């Protein structure tokens with residue numbers, strides 16, 4: 001497999017990300033977004049983290065997209081400039097980072113080594129590697145023996161440098177199933193640092209079993 005994945009001369013995974021022009025104040029579009037009068041479908045769900053009464057926030061009007069850390073490019077990006085020692089595991093194109101402090105031990109984040117903003121921007125070879133690596137990370141987290149499912153999550157809203165969350169849903173914790181796991185992660189108290197670190201190191205050891213560097 002080629003390690004020359006700088007994008008030049010390679011097929012990209014999809015189309016380049018489209019940058020739409022924001023035209024705020026479109027009344028008909030704004031009216032499409034309204035808070036439901038009855039939230040009980042949501043709040044009665046057994047995995048919903050909060051007790052009633054639950055009140056939705058007032059909707060803010062449209063406004064131009066906010067800037068993100070890393071938008072200025074690799075030279076000032078905290079992840080591009082980070083040393084490998086900050087990561088649990090690395091290889092040629094990817095680096096795995098511990099989520100700490102954490103209430104869900106085994107939770108990690110995968111970063112591209114280079115400054116890609118999205119899967120659609122990456123060369124096809126790199127996007128293909130991502131899929132295979134996701135499977136390896138899932139297996140590594142499940143090998144802890146304390147995790148029932150691995151939830152993948154990516155938004156791209158918080159930082160411009162490509163990264164994906166792997167949330168470790170604890171074995172037997174039915175209340176944490178599904179959509180709200182990342183919310184539960186913030187409702188629950190963090191575990192002791194040494195236990196979170198030990199879980200992350202175990203994930204890295206399992207991942208390093210076939211390739212990469214711890």
Ligand SMILES: [Zn+2]
Pocket residue numbers: 070073074077078079080081114115116161
């Ligand atoms: Zn970067």
